[in-house]
Amino acid sequence: MKRVKMIVAYEGTNYCGFQIQPNAITIEEVLNKKLFELLNEPIKVIGASRTDSGVHAMGNVAVFDTNTRIPGEKIAFALNRILPEDIRIQGSCEVAPDFHPRFCNTRKTYEYKIVNRTFPIPTLRNIAHFEHYPLDIKRMQEAASYLVGEHDFRSFATAKLQVESTVREIYSLTVEEVGDMIVIRVIGNGFLYNMVRIIAGTLMEIGMKRLDPDILPAMIKGCDRSLAGPTAPAKGLTLVSIEYV
Amino acid sequence: MKRVKMIVAYEGTNYCGFQIQPNAITIEEVLNKKLFELLNEPIKVIGASRTDSGVHAMGNVAVFDTNTRIPGEKIAFALNRILPEDIRIQGSCEVAPDFHPRFCNTRKTYEYKIVNRTFPIPTLRNIAHFEHYPLDIKRMQEAASYLVGEHDFRSFATAKLQVESTVREIYSLTVEEVGDMIVIRVIGNGFLYNMVRIIAGTLMEIGMKRLDPDILPAMIKGCDRSLAGPTAPAKGLTLVSIEYV
Numbered sequence: 001m002k003r004v005k006m007i008v009a010y011e012g013t014n015y016c017g018f019q020i021q022p023n024a025i026t027i028e029e030v031l032n033k034k035l036f037e038l039l040n041e042p043i044k045v046i047g048a049s050r051t052d053s054g055v056h057a058m059g060n061v062a063v064f065d066t067n068t069r070i071p072g073e074k075i076a077f078a079l080n081r082i083l084p085e086d087i088r089i090q091g092s093c094e095v096a097p098d099f100h101p102r103f104c105n106t107r108k109t110y111e112y113k114i115v116n117r118t119f120p121i122p123t124l125r126n127i128a129h130f131e132h133y134p135l136d137i138k139r140m141q142e143a144a145s146y147l148v149g150e151h152d153f154r155s156f157a158t159a160k161l162q163v164e165s166t167v168r169e170i171y172s173l174t175v176e177e178v179g180d181m182i183v184i185r186v187i188g189n190g191f192l193y194n195m196v197r198i199i200a201g202t203l204m205e206i207g208m209k210r211l212d213p214d215i216l217p218a219m220i221k222g223c224d225r226s227l228a229g230p231t232a233p234a235k236g237l238t239l240v241s242i243e244y245v
Numbered sequence: 246m247k248r249v250k251m252i253v254a255y256e257g258t259n260y261c262g263f264q265i266q267p268n269a270i271t272i273e274e275v276l277n278k279k280l281f282e283l284l285n286e287p288i289k290v291i292g293a294s295r296t297d298s299g300v301h302a303m304g305n306v307a308v309f310d311t312n313t314r315i316p317g318e319k320i321a322f323a324l325n326r327i328l329p330e331d332i333r334i335q336g337s338c339e340v341a342p343d344f345h346p347r348f349c350n351t352r353k354t355y356e357y358k359i360v361n362r363t364f365p366i367p368t369l370r371n372i373a374h375f376e377h378y379p380l381d382i383k384r385m386q387e388a389a390s391y392l393v394g395e396h397d398f399r400s401f402a403t404a405k406l407q408v409e410s411t412v413r414e415i416y417s418l419t420v421e422e423v424g425d426m427i428v429i430r431v432i433g434n435g436f437l438y439n440m441v442r443i444i445a446g447t448l449m450e451i452g453m454k455r456l457d458p459d460i461l462p463a464m465i466k467g468c469d470r471s472l473a474g475p476t477a478p479a480k481g482l483t484l485v486s487i488e489y490v
Contacts, residue, residue, distance in 0.1 A: 085365070085367065085370050086367045087367060088364050089364065090364045091363075091364070119254070119325065119333055121303070122255050122256040122331045123256045126368075127368045
């Protein structure tokens with residue numbers, strides 16, 4: 001028996017998120033099914049991040065235990081041959097049997113992409129949010145700077161039963177023009193539910209001049225979801241990478 | 246009666262090319278149908294470029310005649326509201342009644358995109374060709390330089406009944422790494438059938454070291470399709486723009 005770790009990339013458009021649920025196709029379910037087909041034994045993957053419906057990933061992580069004699073590094077190639085083309089393993093290797101992708105210190109990178117122009121671009125319709133109203137990047141960058149560091153991000157989390165702490169650290173938060181898109185890139189030690197999408201929604205409100213950048217400190221301090229901007233649509237969000245530190 | 250010119254962008258994945266044909270959905274057919282819906286009069290668009298099945302466009306051009314009182318510039322916004330989301334007009338305006346999008350001198354720009362890495366990227370699967378074998382960009386650039394200028398490009402055209410001349414001029418042909426992709430960008434006064442895809446296929450053979458860059462002059466001179474490389478897959482190709490000069 002060995003434990004295999006996989007880097008999982010997918011376009012989330014056609015899936016109801018990562019985590020298995022009844023009556024809906026999810027990434028986890030497809031991985032389990034295709035690994036069973038490949039290895040001929042029942043497989044139950046453990047995912048690092050339960051991305052929401054419509055959210056994409058370049059670097060989600062999943063592990064599973066197997067008795068196969070296929071070397072860990074070969075799993076990626078073999079599995080890609082039978083996966084649907086909107087899911088592609090980006091690498092695989094054997095890890096320690098006690099490695100758990102969620103109960104570890106990590107450094108996660110997310111990107112939120114916005115097509116900001118008069119007309120939408122058809123080829124980007126599923127992987128970026130479209131906003132025709134001009135966004136002022138300088139204002140968004142100024143607002144972003146207040147969010148960097150260790151804060152209680154309760155204002156930036158969808159109100160759910162939160163048993164755990166809502167304190168997180170953002171290491172870096174940048175807003176840049178990349179080709180036809182504005183890309184918000186955030187790196188942190190963990191993110192609350194919907195946190196990146198609420199940060200993106202808030203930065204867009206500020207870019208549209210509906211809010212001022214210097215409202216951010218009060219927004220953080222208030223610890224109240226209603227103080228922050230709307231949750232930006234799922235399709236703009238990509239989980240870029242998870243590093244284990 | 247007035248003539249309206251539209252810039253048409255689309256992801257070609259779900260269409261059998263631009264031109265109307267029986268038993269298959271095409272861009273031209275959708276434009277005619279949606280313009281009829283919008284303007285309440287039968288419309289027949291004339292397209293500038295009959296892109297092939299699976300080929301994309303950011304800047305194809307189509308014109309049509311109409312009696313509508315909607316100003317030319319407003320057509321783009323009104324039409325986008327009822328088009329499927331993989332087709333988006335990028336602008337519209339009134340033009341002279343004798344303007345014909347095909348019988349004019351033009352400067353066309355195409356891009357051919359290649360994802361060149363070990364594993365495919367799911368979000369790029371429909372808009373770029375995937376090649377895992379490493380491509381040597383320097384070799385591709387050297388080969389590209391031979392194609393610039395006025396040449397008989399018969400070796401780079403799918404053998405069809407060619408009544409017209411096969412001489413064309415390429416103004417610029419570049420090969421660059423852009424993010425996760427290699428982008429071949431070509432600007433010319435016109436292109437023969439499949440010419441950009443055959444150039445891309447030939448440059449890839451050279452990038453893989455199956456052919457040498459300095460074979461290009463003989464390949465051009467031979468005027469024989471069998472001398473050039475394979476036709477690269479349609480999904481990597483995008484018609485970027487058509488300028489009327």
